[in-house]
Amino acid sequence: MSPEEQIIKIIKGEQRFIVTSHINPDGDSIGSILALGLALRKVGKEVTIFSFDPIPKVYNFLPRIDLITRDIPFSLPKVVIVLDCGEIDSMIPSLSKLITPSSIVINIDHHQGNSKFGDYCYLDPKAAAVGEQIYKIIGLLGIRIDKEIAPSLYVAILTDTGSFKFINTTADTFRIASSLVKSGANPALISQKVYENKPLGLVRLMGLALTTLKLNKKRELAYLTITQDMLKKSKINNPEVRVITDFIRSIQGLKVVLVFRETKGKEIKVSLRSKGEEIDVNRIASKFGGGGHQAAAGCTLKGPIEEMKMKVLEEVELQISTKLNAECGMRNAESNPHSAIRTPNSVGI
Amino acid sequence: MSPEEQIIKIIKGEQRFIVTSHINPDGDSIGSILALGLALRKVGKEVTIFSFDPIPKVYNFLPRIDLITRDIPFSLPKVVIVLDCGEIDSMIPSLSKLITPSSIVINIDHHQGNSKFGDYCYLDPKAAAVGEQIYKIIGLLGIRIDKEIAPSLYVAILTDTGSFKFINTTADTFRIASSLVKSGANPALISQKVYENKPLGLVRLMGLALTTLKLNKKRELAYLTITQDMLKKSKINNPEVRVITDFIRSIQGLKVVLVFRETKGKEIKVSLRSKGEEIDVNRIASKFGGGGHQAAAGCTLKGPIEEMKMKVLEEVELQISTKLNAECGMRNAESNPHSAIRTPNSVGI
Incomplete structure (x- = not known):
C-alpha cells in the first residue's frame, strides 16, 4: 500500500482531526490546511484547521479563511495532520501541544530533507507545492473539489511556484492548475489579491x-x-x-x-x-x-x-x-x- | 467549415508561405510566428518567418530564432499568414510589401476589435495568446509539437498572460501549458530568460x-x-x-x-x-x-x-x-x- 493509500485509510476510519502547518505560514501552508480541512468537513468529518501564527491578511479573500483558528481545542482530536513541514523542531516547535500519547500523526510534505516524523509520512519532493499532494489526497478520498476548495489549492501552488516561474513547476503543476480553474479558482483575481497588494x-x-x-x-x-x-x-x-x-x-x-x-x-x-x-x-x-x-x-x-x-x-x-x-x-x-x-x-x- | 478548418485546407494545399506579425513584436508574436514556421517546415513546406522589426535579445534563447529574417524574399510566396495583429494600418503599416495581387492573406488573432482583414480570418478573443491558437492549428495539421516548437509556444502564452496572472488566463491556458512542458518546454528556464534579464x-x-x-x-x-x-x-x-x-x-x-x-x-x-x-x-x-x-x-x-x-x-x-x-x-x-x-x-x- 502506498503512503497516500495508508493515509486515505486512516482518514476514512477516523472522525476528528486537526490539520496544521509550520509557524509563520506561507501560501502553500495556508492553502493546503484550508483545502484539506474544507474537503474533510464536506464528508462530515469534524476538523480543527489550526495555525500557530496569525494568517497574513493578504489571504483574507480565501473562502472560509475564518475557519482557521489559533485556539487549541479543549479535547484534542486523535489524528493530527501536519502539512508542509520538513522538520518539527525548527518549523513547528510547539507541535507537542496538539499531541496526546494516543495521537496518530500524519506528515504530508514536499521538502527534500523531511525528517520523516510521524506515524504515517507521504513525502513527495517532486510536488511543486503540498497543495499538489492535497489535490491528490482529496481525489483519492473521492471528494469533489468545489469553488470553495479550489482557490485555496490554487493559492498553494501559485505561491510556492512564484506564479509558475520556479524550477519546481512541472507538467503536473499545470494539469492541476487547469483542473482547479475548471472547479472555480479565478487565476487573475487570485494573482491580483496575492501579488498586487504591496504596502x-x-x-x-x-x-x-x-x-x-x-x-x-x-x-x-x-x-x-x-x-x-x-x-x-x-x-x-x-x-x-x-x-x-x-x-x-x-x-x-x-x-x-x-x-x-x-x-x-x-x-x-x-x-x-x-x-x-x-x-x-x-x-x-x-x-x-x-x-x-x-x-x-x-x-x-x-x-x-x-x-x-x-x-x-x-x-x-x-x-x-x-x-x-x-x-x-x-x-x-x-x-x-x-x-x-x-x-x-x-x-x- | 470552421475558420480554422478552412485555414488548414489552404495550408495543406499550398507550398510556400510567409509567416509574420506586427511591428515591435512581443513574446506572443515572436513565439507564434516561430512555432508555426517550424511546424510547417517539419512537413516540408517552404516558410519565410518574417519580422518587420528586430527581435528583442531576450528571446535569443529560443530554438531556431535565427530563422526569423527581416529580408523580404525576392519571389514572394503566395500565402501570407499574419499573426497577432488586430489592425493593419497601425500595427503593420508595411504589410503591402509582402503581398501581390494573387496573395492569399490569412489573419489569425485574438484581439477583440480585429478588423477581420485578409481572405481567411480565425479570430478567437478568448484565446489568452495567439500561441494558443497556433497550438490548435498545429494539432489540426497533425504535426507533433517537439522540443524545438514547444518553447516558442510557451513563451507566447507566458508573456501574453504575464506569467499566468492576467484575466485572459483560463483552464485551457493551463491545459496547453501542461502539454507544452511535456513536449519539452522548461518553465523555470524560460521564465528566467524572459523575466530575469532586466538591464x-x-x-x-x-x-x-x-x-x-x-x-x-x-x-x-x-x-x-x-x-x-x-x-x-x-x-x-x-x-x-x-x-x-x-x-x-x-x-x-x-x-x-x-x-x-x-x-x-x-x-x-x-x-x-x-x-x-x-x-x-x-x-x-x-x-x-x-x-x-x-x-x-x-x-x-x-x-x-x-x-x-x-x-x-x-x-x-x-x-x-x-x-x-x-x-x-x-x-x-x-x-x-x-x-x-x-x-x-x-x-x-
Missing part, C-alpha cells in the same frame, strides 16, 4: 534601498543595504525583503544577490539569493550560522555593518571563483534541477 | 523614479516621473517602462497608475495602467489622442511637463469619481471579464 511603504523602501545598489566588477554579485533610517522614512516596520531580493535578482547576468538589513537591535540580517543551480547560497549562509536552500538563504550577524558586509561579500566572491574553477574541471557534470530554485518555507530567510 | 540601468532608473512617487489623497491614484536626467544617470536610452508601471500597480488599493516620461524631443509620454475592470484607462488616453486597452494605455503630450501632468491627473480623478458615482446607481451590473486586464500589443503604451 505603499515597501515600494517607497525599495526606492530608497535601490539607491545603495552596488555590483562587483564582473557584475555577478549585487548587493544593497536597508538602514533603520530608510525603514523610518518608508513607515514600514517589518518589510517583506523577498520582494526586493526578487527584483534585484532579475538583473541580467547576476549570480548572487545580497540584501543587508539593520535591525533595531543593531544586528545585521543578510538575505542571500542565487539564480538556479549556479551558486549554493545555503553554504555561504551556513558559514555565518544561518541556513536555507540552495537558491535562497539567510543569516544574522553582529558587529559594525561595513565590516560584516565585507566578510560576507568576501565569502561570496570566494564561492563564485571556486564554482567557476570547479566548472572548468567538470564541464559535463549534470546537476539536479529539482534541488535548485525553491522559495524557502523556513523563517527569516 | 542594470532599468533597475537603477526604477530607484530614481520611485523617489518621485506620489499618491492622491484617497490613495487610488499613483504617479511618478522619469526625467531625461534620470535616464542619463541610469545609462539607459529606451527603458521598458512596463516593468516600472507593473511594479507600481502592485501597491495595494490602487485603481490607476501613471508614469510620465520626458522624451529627448521634449514630449511627455504617459503610460496609464488600471487594475482589472475598475477604470478604463483607454478612455483617458483617447482624450489626449492616445489609446490602448481598458487596463493599459498610453498617450503623448506636448507642453510644459507640470501643466500636462495636471491635465492628465485631473482627467483621471474625473474618471474615478464618475465611475464611483455610476457604481452607486448600478450595483448589480455585470462586467465582461474578457475585456479587462490584457497586456497591450500595440506600440507606445
Whole structure:
C-alpha cells in the first residue's frame, strides 16, 4: 500500500482531526490546511484547521479563511495532520501541544530533507507545492473539489511556484492548475489579491534601498543595504525583503544577490539569493550560522555593518571563483534541477 | 467549415508561405510566428518567418530564432499568414510589401476589435495568446509539437498572460501549458530568460523614479516621473517602462497608475495602467489622442511637463469619481471579464 493509500485509510476510519502547518505560514501552508480541512468537513468529518501564527491578511479573500483558528481545542482530536513541514523542531516547535500519547500523526510534505516524523509520512519532493499532494489526497478520498476548495489549492501552488516561474513547476503543476480553474479558482483575481497588494511603504523602501545598489566588477554579485533610517522614512516596520531580493535578482547576468538589513537591535540580517543551480547560497549562509536552500538563504550577524558586509561579500566572491574553477574541471557534470530554485518555507530567510 | 478548418485546407494545399506579425513584436508574436514556421517546415513546406522589426535579445534563447529574417524574399510566396495583429494600418503599416495581387492573406488573432482583414480570418478573443491558437492549428495539421516548437509556444502564452496572472488566463491556458512542458518546454528556464534579464540601468532608473512617487489623497491614484536626467544617470536610452508601471500597480488599493516620461524631443509620454475592470484607462488616453486597452494605455503630450501632468491627473480623478458615482446607481451590473486586464500589443503604451 502506498503512503497516500495508508493515509486515505486512516482518514476514512477516523472522525476528528486537526490539520496544521509550520509557524509563520506561507501560501502553500495556508492553502493546503484550508483545502484539506474544507474537503474533510464536506464528508462530515469534524476538523480543527489550526495555525500557530496569525494568517497574513493578504489571504483574507480565501473562502472560509475564518475557519482557521489559533485556539487549541479543549479535547484534542486523535489524528493530527501536519502539512508542509520538513522538520518539527525548527518549523513547528510547539507541535507537542496538539499531541496526546494516543495521537496518530500524519506528515504530508514536499521538502527534500523531511525528517520523516510521524506515524504515517507521504513525502513527495517532486510536488511543486503540498497543495499538489492535497489535490491528490482529496481525489483519492473521492471528494469533489468545489469553488470553495479550489482557490485555496490554487493559492498553494501559485505561491510556492512564484506564479509558475520556479524550477519546481512541472507538467503536473499545470494539469492541476487547469483542473482547479475548471472547479472555480479565478487565476487573475487570485494573482491580483496575492501579488498586487504591496504596502505603499515597501515600494517607497525599495526606492530608497535601490539607491545603495552596488555590483562587483564582473557584475555577478549585487548587493544593497536597508538602514533603520530608510525603514523610518518608508513607515514600514517589518518589510517583506523577498520582494526586493526578487527584483534585484532579475538583473541580467547576476549570480548572487545580497540584501543587508539593520535591525533595531543593531544586528545585521543578510538575505542571500542565487539564480538556479549556479551558486549554493545555503553554504555561504551556513558559514555565518544561518541556513536555507540552495537558491535562497539567510543569516544574522553582529558587529559594525561595513565590516560584516565585507566578510560576507568576501565569502561570496570566494564561492563564485571556486564554482567557476570547479566548472572548468567538470564541464559535463549534470546537476539536479529539482534541488535548485525553491522559495524557502523556513523563517527569516 | 470552421475558420480554422478552412485555414488548414489552404495550408495543406499550398507550398510556400510567409509567416509574420506586427511591428515591435512581443513574446506572443515572436513565439507564434516561430512555432508555426517550424511546424510547417517539419512537413516540408517552404516558410519565410518574417519580422518587420528586430527581435528583442531576450528571446535569443529560443530554438531556431535565427530563422526569423527581416529580408523580404525576392519571389514572394503566395500565402501570407499574419499573426497577432488586430489592425493593419497601425500595427503593420508595411504589410503591402509582402503581398501581390494573387496573395492569399490569412489573419489569425485574438484581439477583440480585429478588423477581420485578409481572405481567411480565425479570430478567437478568448484565446489568452495567439500561441494558443497556433497550438490548435498545429494539432489540426497533425504535426507533433517537439522540443524545438514547444518553447516558442510557451513563451507566447507566458508573456501574453504575464506569467499566468492576467484575466485572459483560463483552464485551457493551463491545459496547453501542461502539454507544452511535456513536449519539452522548461518553465523555470524560460521564465528566467524572459523575466530575469532586466538591464542594470532599468533597475537603477526604477530607484530614481520611485523617489518621485506620489499618491492622491484617497490613495487610488499613483504617479511618478522619469526625467531625461534620470535616464542619463541610469545609462539607459529606451527603458521598458512596463516593468516600472507593473511594479507600481502592485501597491495595494490602487485603481490607476501613471508614469510620465520626458522624451529627448521634449514630449511627455504617459503610460496609464488600471487594475482589472475598475477604470478604463483607454478612455483617458483617447482624450489626449492616445489609446490602448481598458487596463493599459498610453498617450503623448506636448507642453510644459507640470501643466500636462495636471491635465492628465485631473482627467483621471474625473474618471474615478464618475465611475464611483455610476457604481452607486448600478450595483448589480455585470462586467465582461474578457475585456479587462490584457497586456497591450500595440506600440507606445
